Amino acid sequence: MEHYEKQHKEHFSGSALAVNSGVEQPPVVSPYFKKVKRRQLSVDDYMKGILEGNTTVLSQAITLIESLRPEHYELSQKIIEKCLPYSGKSVRIGITGVPGAGKSTFIEAIGNKVTNLGHKLAVLAIDPSSEKSKGSILGDKTRMETLVHNEKAFIRPSPSAGSLGGVARKTRETVILCEAAGFDVIFIETVGVGQSETAVHSMVDLFLMIQISGAGDELQGIKRGIMEMADMVAINKADGDNIQRANLTKAHFVNALNLFPMPESKWKPRVYTCSSIEGTGLLDIWSGVEDFIRFTRENGYYQKNRNRQAKYWMYETINDALKERFYQNEEVKNQLAFFERKVLDNEISSFIAARELLRIYSEKK
Amino acid sequence: MEHYEKQHKEHFSGSALAVNSGVEQPPVVSPYFKKVKRRQLSVDDYMKGILEGNTTVLSQAITLIESLRPEHYELSQKIIEKCLPYSGKSVRIGITGVPGAGKSTFIEAIGNKVTNLGHKLAVLAIDPSSEKSKGSILGDKTRMETLVHNEKAFIRPSPSAGSLGGVARKTRETVILCEAAGFDVIFIETVGVGQSETAVHSMVDLFLMIQISGAGDELQGIKRGIMEMADMVAINKADGDNIQRANLTKAHFVNALNLFPMPESKWKPRVYTCSSIEGTGLLDIWSGVEDFIRFTRENGYYQKNRNRQAKYWMYETINDALKERFYQNEEVKNQLAFFERKVLDNEISSFIAARELLRIYSEKK
Numbered sequence: 001m002e003h004y005e006k007q008h009k010e011h012f013s014g015s016a017l018a019v020n021s022g023v024e025q026p027p028v029v030s031p032y033f034k035k036v037k038r039r040q041l042s043v044d045d046y047m048k049g050i051l052e053g054n055t056t057v058l059s060q061a062i063t064l065i066e067s068l069r070p071e072h073y074e075l076s077q078k079i080i081e082k083c084l085p086y087s088g089k090s091v092r093i094g095i096t097g098v099p100g101a102g103k104s105t106f107i108e109a110i111g112n113k114v115t116n117l118g119h120k121l122a123v124l125a126i127d128p129s130s131e132k133s134k135g136s137i138l139g140d141k142t143r144m145e146t147l148v149h150n151e152k153a154f155i156r157p158s159p160s161a162g163s164l165g166g167v168a169r170k171t172r173e174t175v176i177l178c179e180a181a182g183f184d185v186i187f188i189e190t191v192g193v194g195q196s197e198t199a200v201h202s203m204v205d206l207f208l209m210i211q212i213s214g215a216g217d218e219l220q221g222i223k224r225g226i227m228e229m230a231d232m233v234a235i236n237k238a239d240g241d242n243i244q245r246a247n248l249t250k251a252h253f254v255n256a257l258n259l260f261p262m263p264e265s266k267w268k269p270r271v272y273t274c275s276s277i278e279g280t281g282l283l284d285i286w287s288g289v290e291d292f293i294r295f296t297r298e299n300g301y302y303q304k305n306r307n308r309q310a311k312y313w314m315y316e317t318i319n320d321a322l323k324e325r326f327y328q329n330e331e332v333k334n335q336l337a338f339f340e341r342k343v344l345d346n347e348i349s350s351f352i353a354a355r356e357l358l359r360i361y362s363e364k365k
Numbered sequence: 366m367e368h369y370e371k372q373h374k375e376h377f378s379g380s381a382l383a384v385n386s387g388v389e390q391p392p393v394v395s396p397y398f399k400k401v402k403r404r405q406l407s408v409d410d411y412m413k414g415i416l417e418g419n420t421t422v423l424s425q426a427i428t429l430i431e432s433l434r435p436e437h438y439e440l441s442q443k444i445i446e447k448c449l450p451y452s453g454k455s456v457r458i459g460i461t462g463v464p465g466a467g468k469s470t471f472i473e474a475i476g477n478k479v480t481n482l483g484h485k486l487a488v489l490a491i492d493p494s495s496e497k498s499k500g501s502i503l504g505d506k507t508r509m510e511t512l513v514h515n516e517k518a519f520i521r522p523s524p525s526a527g528s529l530g531g532v533a534r535k536t537r538e539t540v541i542l543c544e545a546a547g548f549d550v551i552f553i554e555t556v557g558v559g560q561s562e563t564a565v566h567s568m569v570d571l572f573l574m575i576q577i578s579g580a581g582d583e584l585q586g587i588k589r590g591i592m593e594m595a596d597m598v599a600i601n602k603a604d605g606d607n608i609q610r611a612n613l614t615k616a617h618f619v620n621a622l623n624l625f626p627m628p629e630s631k632w633k634p635r636v637y638t639c640s641s642i643e644g645t646g647l648l649d650i651w652s653g654v655e656d657f658i659r660f661t662r663e664n665g666y667y668q669k670n671r672n673r674q675a676k677y678w679m680y681e682t683i684n685d686a687l688k689e690r691f692y693q694n695e696e697v698k699n700q701l702a703f704f705e706r707k708v709l710d711n712e713i714s715s716f717i718a719a720r721e722l723l724r725i726y727s728e729k730k
Contacts, residue, residue, distance in 0.1 A: 041440040301465050310708045317719035322687040343675045349449050350675040354682035
């Protein structure tokens with residue numbers, strides 16, 4: 001008990017909290033949060049707040065998931081476990097598209113339509129650039145101004161530290177909490193660069209690719225593997241004198257998608273045009289999403305896909321935990337830099353260094 | 366000692382050996398091997414055979430690396446450690462190219478030139494298709510008929526089981542053994558599909574991309590990331606009435622490569638044309654390889670790159686070993702299928718399953 005009080009104190013002391021940068025808290029401070037802040041949050045407090053749909057508590061719990069401190073990680077796992085029975089009921093949608101396709105504008109425009117239909121929407125992101133630049137796609141939340149202030153929407157920037165695998169796991173865990181908080185539509189945004197699509201694909205029910213019409217070479221630069229993942233394609237910016245071009249691009253995509261074999265879902269990918277600025281085509285896309293979900297639920301693919309994803313995440317979680325335990329081990333932490341230096345200076349081989357560190361780990365844990 | 370005799374017995378008993386399929390042994394059975402086969406190979410036997418350049422013993426040692434049995438893995442690690450002081454002295458060259466570019470023919474043609482110059486050549490492969498199809502690029506060794514019978518060349522198909530990461534580590538370890546056996550030029554072949562290039566790139570000094578001339582759209586389909594890795598490009602099949610097109614393609618590549626910023630090596634990537642069938646251009650390419658090695662050795666990039674790769678492999682080796690220990694744990698092996706089934710049947714969540722398996726592992730090891 002003392003242990004938990006200690007970590008809660010640290011958690012709320014602010015400066016001691018090793019959270020990722022760029023994670024902004026929602027502007028509203030609820031009375032619930034004020035109250036619990038004084039008496040420290042227990043796992044049950046977190047769960048209660050999340051189940052009540054309190055986004056401040058939800059944000060705090062997500063911060064624990066993203067924290068680099070082992071005690072925060074442990075606490076987050078307890079919260080996730082409590083929330084699990086209340087999760088799984090959302091429609092999870094992956095959204096990809098090259099920079100410039102207008103993803104943020106699209107998400108904002110369709111997001112507001114979706115909440116108007118009575119849904120609660122959470123927007124998450126997996127940002128592969130985070131590995132290098134520590135940046136975040138959604139860090140620039142000003143691009144989603146109206147959605148940020150939409151009470152039925154919750155926007156969470158990408159965790160900005162760690163490997164893609166780690167970020168993906170954290171996003172997957174965040175989905176659980178958002179679902180427990182009553183969000184029944186989850187968007188997971190990424191950019192079109194390959195590996196992050198695969199990660200997103202492993203946690204969503206439907207994959208939507210945003211495209212814009214180009215100068216006749218629309219299909220160039222789109223990787224075959226990403227095309228193959230798409231259940232739906234939306235040609236954005238179909239407005240003004242761009243409408244004809246967008247329709248042409250749509251035709252190109254329909255042709256291109258016809259070249260692929262029928263996917264396992266038996267769902268023939270659909271291509272739409274839309275304008276995020278004029279708001280046209282968005283409800284058609286949403287209706288397409290509903291068709292997809294109905295279709296795959298009926299033919300059993302929906303559940304099969306989710307179960308397979310769960311199996312994948314079982315292995316990912318194990319592999320992550322094994323690394324976590326190793327690299328968080330005190331003795332390993334003390335020795336890692338030393339051995340890394342020796343390897344970089346060519347004094348010992350990578351294999352010997354690895355063996356020594358593994359020996360230290362086996363002996364000292 | 367008993368333990369080792371046991372595993373050696375198993376190793377040579379044939380049927381008990383869990384090696385990968387498609388791994389063919391060299392046709393020559395040396396007197397050395399005949400002798401040691403009777404009295405079982407010790408770590409020192411392996412080392413002695415390898416240092417003598419005995420390719421039969423080398424092949425057996427590589428088979429241990431590729432074996433899925435933990436005791437073989439342990440033995441292979443001991444052999445590698447003994448061989449380490451004798452490794453590192455080869456020129457390691459990654460060779461990539463889309464299927465149809467004539468990689469095998471190219472490797473055979475330039476390989477014979479390289480051995481004629483007095484080098485000993487080992488040809489290895491990282492085959493990403495192995496994950497799904499269990500196939501092997503070099504499985505079809507008949508395509509390298511003359512190289513197979515070249516006494517100064519050693520061809521080893523890709524290990525055909527395990528993840529790309531595992532296959533990559535095994536290939537990296539195989540490089541060590543080949544170097545200790547006196548091979549001073551190592552080719553590591555892969556196909557142009559992204560992740561495997563990154564893996565190969567992490568273990569070679571020079572990256573060579575094989576291309577053929579197409580119908581004006583030569584640069585299409587080549588991923589930017591792979592282009593950026595290339596230190597040299599060879600336009601293959603520059604023969605007959607294809608010479609002019611090959612020269613045009615070369616010009617396109619020169620232009621395209623000019624668009625990239627100067628790489629850290631300060632080596633400006635070169636583009637060559639060649640014909641594997643007519644044997645033209647191959648010695649120019651080899652001379653380019655020598656230029657590259659000289660240039661990067663002089664400016665320090667060569668060693669810096671190798672040290673950085675060593676650091677990378679320290680982490681990869683650790684991460685692989687952590688997984689190896691977990692998934693080879695007897696109790697985990699007994700329970701894994703059970704939990705996987707429960708997750709697939711949606712009876713428990715992936716997180717709970719992972720936690721339970723991790724708990725079993727922590728308690729039972």
